Amino acid sequence: MEPLAERLRPAALDELVGQEHLTGQGSILRKALQQGKIPSMILWGPPGVGKTTIANIVAHTLEVPFYTLSAISAGVKEVREVIEVARKQGHAVLFIDEIHRFNKSQQDALLGAVEKGIITLIGATTENPSFEVNAALLSRCQVYVLKPLGEPELRQLLQQAMEKDVWLREQHIEIKDTAALLNISGGDARKLLNLFELVVDTLQEDEDPVVITDKKVMDIAQQRIAIYDKAGEQHYDIISAFIKSIRGSDPNGAVYWLARMIAGGEDVKFIARRMVILASEDIGNANPNALLLATSCFQAVNLIGYPEARIILSQCATYLASSPKSNAAYMAIGNAQAVVSQTGDLPVPLHIRNAPTKLMKEQGYGKNYKYSHDYENNFSAQEYLPDEIAGTKLYDPGKNAREEELRRYLKAMWKEKYGY
Template sequence: MDIFEYQAKEAAKASMPLAEKMRPKHLDEFSGQKHVTGEGTLIRNAIEQDKIFSMILWGPPGCGKTTLARIIASETSSSFTQFSAVLSGVKDIRSVIQDAKNRLKLYGKKTILFVDEIHRFNKAQQDAFLYHVESGLITLIGATTENPSFEVISPLLSRCSVITLNALSSDEIAAILDRALQDSKNGLGDLGLIFNQDALSHIIRISDGDARMALSSLEIAASLIVTESNAIKKEIKKYITIEDVERAVQKKALIYDKSGEEHFNIISALHKSMRGSDPDAALYWLGRMLSAGEDPLYIARRLVRFASEDVGNADPGALRVTIDAMEAFRFLGRPEGELALAQAAVYLATAPKSNSIYAAYKNVKNAVKKKGALPVPLHIRNAPTQLMKNLGYGKGYKYAHNYKGAYTTQEYLPEKLKGSRFYVPSERGYEKKIKERLENWRQRKKT
């Protein structure tokens, strides 16, 4: 390499985004995803034994899909070729395949072909890989944010292992940002920047588990600070404030602490707005939580709980709606999946309300606590053996389906709880019908 090539290379490196400069080069530097890169895992063993298999890396943006693919190539004896599904067609695929053939023939070196956004390839483009993956000419590593079961053709999917990657945790994002601030060679270590805690928390929230977004936000904030401070020197410490981050990302930090008082205040506001049948307030508090970076699945779990606690059998369909909303979010992710949560919140707010199930179960727990383990009445005990039958197990049991309306008078509670009523249905929604049915059965018990 002559001096001009060296200078060009250094200039190109200097213009790289911070996220690219800080990209880990080795597996031990890789953040998160210990379930697939930790000791004894499939990928680590494959790297250590230099036996890489074709795989689809499925995960949200910024979780490390491209980085992991590059590490796999660099730590094995394979050549690495990166390919964009957005910019390439079948002709480009054929060219890559020919290069792989030449590389194997001339140098005996295998090719790892990394296809970013593989879900954007159509069937014909994916078919073009099929034979060469099967023959072993190329080891395919595809990356996708979409469910590969729906976006990758079955023949190709069956020849690849699907590796699921998760969004990075808050601690993992914090560690990545701290490393960027400390690294003088590739990061911002020469600038002497230090995070204020609220500024760090804001970047973590808005990045939503995306390391690329977090590093980009840090880079912009640092650039603004350097410009205003006339090229800070390392010995002069400068704090990155919440105001710096807000200007960098053009997004105001909402007062919200996932583990603090405001978190519980807002989830309480959402819960009480739905209980009070106010869909507008419910949507507002839901939006506040999502905008502040709350885990959408935490919110989904609260909606499921509300469906049983505050709607119950007044609208039995509410539970199904909330479960469906949670699954829809799992399938769509952010931001599209947020609409499913909004739909569920409005449904719950406008549904008829009843806490009868909640109250009944609370009364049952109190009864169990006070009365202890009461014996099961003999006539409703299971009697699989002759000895049990001789002891009176199951004797006198009335099989409900043998009676008119599949109902007959019979006691099912322990003797000490005989006549107890735990469940008292309301007059609202479907529970009104349940109440009428129960009153009918209880009248028949009296006669």
């Protein structure tokens, strides 16, 4: 018997739970399906939120040949075979699951066929397509973002399962608690339904009716759920533990969680990319070399791959964990964005506007601008913010040796203006 999530997979948009912004009445995707023609698209979102389901709905709705490939097992050869078949048929829809796992040459193999309309591509990814999909291919696709399912949608799925599934209808089920089911599923519909089926299957041997409580769900889940699932909750829990260990300056915790991810076959690029982000978010100007090392790590592991990449990842993780920490740069851009959202598009002060034409110069563009290098210490005290927010301090250096040095410099230059 197929898993419950497969047995209940919707065949029409009206049956899909969640993603109303994409599939609801009047939505772009629904209109495209009603017109019988969809654009090439990348469906980006966490596991179990409907990416594969939407592709299957397209297959059931459109009367065109439909082919599916998994980027885990398929290569350029398989892609070209589908394209050749589609060329002979006139047109086909090709669904590629985990398209972020395709390398550049594999993605390039799709370009011509997508551009000429031989295939309509539907790619599914859990990773940011800006990083993982070639710019040329990405420019030929619409990117649709799928959201994690909330508690109401997850409860609706449980109710649907008990009402629609033949096997579940035969069981006498009483759900007393749902917190454990919902928490373990983490917004993943597939994980929720398969866990629900596992719990019912385990309990129905000894209970009639089957009474589901949080304690029973936790006991069964701990016994039966895999240690590490790259597409599931453990993926997010362990990367969270890894990042928090580095942020907390514990190289021992960092390298342990790194080893757990390596043992689970986690994508080296995913690990390295998270360290690049952390190097700016949590270390920043307390140690600018952290970003350089993390960026070099990202480039190196892409060249090397497993198993040797583990050494490079370990070097970077232990260095970042052992580095002084500051989130001042991260807070600065947050502060600046908050000001922008509150004050809108304030005009650029005239003296720091560009003046490439005579008319602009006559209107005062660039007038009274002081070129810093013409002054002592390469500094001139002038206003660089719009009048409405003049003197606003957005960057507050962290309390560490390197940023205290920056603070002293800024105070010496700006005196009391920004309160450094």
